[in-house]
Amino acid sequence: MSNHAIEVERLTKRFGDFTAVDHIDFAVKEGEIFGFLGANGAGKSTTIRMLCALLQPTEGTARVGGHDITDAPEKVKETIGYMSQRFSLYEDLTVEENIHFFGKVYGLTDVALRERKAWALTMANLHGRETSITGTLPGGWKQRLALGCAVLHRPRIVFLDEPTSGVDPLMRRTFWELINELSSEGVTVLVTTHFLEEAEYCNDLILINAGRIIANGSPKELKRDHIKTPILEVQCSNVIEAMEWIEREPWAVETSVFGTNLHVSVSDEKAARAGIRKILKAKGMTLSSLDRITPSLEDVFLYLLDRESQRERTPV
Amino acid sequence: MIRRLWSIIKKEFRQIRRDKRVLSILTLVPAFLLFLNGYALNFDVTHIRLAVVDLEKSVRSREFLNAFVTSGYFDVVDVLPSAEEATTLLDDAEIRAALVIPGDFSANLLSGRTVDVQVLVDGVDANAATTVIGYVQAVTLQYSRGILLSALSKIGRQNYIPINYEARIWYNPELKSVKFLVPGLIGFILTITCVIATALSIVREKERNTIEQIVVSPVHAMEFIVGKLVPYALIALIAAVIVIFAAYVLFGVEVKGSFLNLFVATLLFVIAALGIGLFISTISESQQVAFQVAALASMLPTLILSGFIFPIRSMPLFLQIFSNITPAKYYLVILRGIILKGVGLAAYWEQMVYLVLFSLVVLGVSILRFRKTIG
Helix, strand or coil: CCEEEEEEEEEEEEEEEEEEEEEEEEECCCCCEEEECCCCCCCHHHHHHHHHHCCCCCCCEEEEECEEEEEEHHHHHHHHHCCCCCCCCCCCCCCHHHHHHHHHHHHCCCCHHHHHHHHHHHHHHCCCCCCHHHHHHCCHHHHHHHHHHCCCCCCEEEEEECCCCCCHHHHHHHHHHHHHHHHCCCEEEEEEEEEHHHHCCCCCEEEECCEEEEEEHHHHHHHHCCCCCCEEEEECHHHHHHHHHCCCCEEEEEEEECCCCEEEECCCCHHHHHHHHHHHHHHHCCEEEEEEEECCHHHHHHHHHHHHHHHCCCCC | CHHHHHHHHHHHHHHHHHHHHHHHHHHHHHHHHHHHHHCCCCCCCEEEEEEECCCCCCCCHHHHHHHHHCCCEEEEEECCCCCHHHHHHHHHHCCCCEEEEEEHHHHHCCCCCCCCCEEECCCHHHHHHHHHHHHHHHHHHHHHHHHHHHHHHHHHCCCCCCCCCCCCCCCCCCCCHHHHHHHHHHHHHHHHHHHHHHHHHHHHHHHHHHHHHHHHCCCCCHHHHHHHHHHHHHHHHHHHHHHHHHHHHCCCCCCCHHHHHHHHHHHHHHHHHHHHHHHHHHHHHHHHHHHHHHHHHHHHHHHHHCCCCCCCHCCHHHHHHHHCCCCHHHHHHHHHHHHCCCCHHHHHHHHHHHHHHHHHHHHHHHHHHHHHHHH
């Protein structure tokens, strides 16, 4: 037997003429944190819904925890935990009532339920709030309770659909710590996110665009394989205007704006450094810093997405 | 399986208990509706406001008038000098009827000629007008018969009436329309509560996305639906008890038949009505739409096509066939039988079979559709 928790083969979903997921293949190793990245509407949620046996694929197959999603949807459902993008616990029940309800729905015995309830309350830091109505909890706490309820039955595989959207940065950090904890206990976590910096926390990831996988690998591999040219970070007074001038130069391979900075991937670092100084001076802009940086995953993705959109514009 | 089902039922009860608005709608509103409808929906015609134009003002004419007053159906509210003034009062709906006694009333009577008494009736409400005319006829015939009899005895014939009748009215001896209406109201109210409450409760899960957490769990569609239906069926039964009790206290409507029969029939009907609610929840995405569809689908057919107010037998044939879309039609027949006549369920097996069939079809279709919508 393979040590893959999830195996996806040529999985496809069409809604009428629209192909939401287009022949994707990937495999998730047991116990790893697997990132599933892409813009909204790229096909992430559709894929997850198929893997949770909520949606029948149009073509292709997938095995989740060794169970085929089309042949044994019930088995799949017993194996997995799922946390939806939109909060989906009962807001009009108390914290405790939600835990009891989901525990029993997943067939936990009273003893197991007591133990898991204590665990979930600790994890979500909700001791003393057992009888609070769930709807009155702050957003981040709700998300943690939702995660707790999703893994009450100790699933071997957990799907987290945008678990950190709408959560403040500090809470996002703690949330990722929880995800790491799960993974260290041997749980396979498949997580979707559109926060590119969160991708760094994943062991492996795929980037999906318009229903197709455009990159696949560990963060390190992705950076190594796709960023071959040095990247310079430019801090200057008028970023947009500077970018317009710089991208005309022959040594500029790729330019993109990161907040108030400009990232330029260059073919010849020496020529570029001199060129950038010259341009900015000529246009009367002040240069605060110019440094070579180690590429982030964000650089990789922007590069890949940009390449993809160019490919679409010039069909082969 | 049972454990999962039980936890869903428990969860549902908790949510209902916490939502005070829904709880009060489900239990108090039915009794309130009964109260309102019981008094407002009154088809009894009594205390008819009558104006009198007595052009003769003799002993005989007054005697004739008195016959109207003592009948108990009429209140003489005005005595007018001419028929024209009666017309004005009729126009203004001040009076329901006017009685015009001609100036030659006694003269004609004494000389054995037929007297023409004029009765003006407000015919806007056709049913009430028919009833008024019926009463006028009864009073007039009674009075005429008295004269006839005394005339006969004068010429030496004995008091003799060729055919006499004695009417015994069964089930509702006082002919009170409320007794006829209350069972209908119970059906009406139960339909509204069951259909609207279930439709809303399932659509709410869709709207709040809580259904997603349910469908990824091992809960079967069947368990979810039964878990939803059981609490509402129980509440509907409680509402039915409240309504039946209120009908007894407010209108003196007693249940003549067995309570067990009543329970069995009501349970069957509640299941059918919940099935309609479930079906509506599978075709609507928001609570607002669900509420409108449910209100429309439950109230209109129950009000018009169930025989609650309008007798089905006097409808055109296609409407009679169409009226089968509402299970209330059959339930009302059973209900009236049990409450008013005290008849057992055995007499209503056809209606029972229909209710069972209806429930099976509507629940079956809904479960199939439900599986599809959440998939």
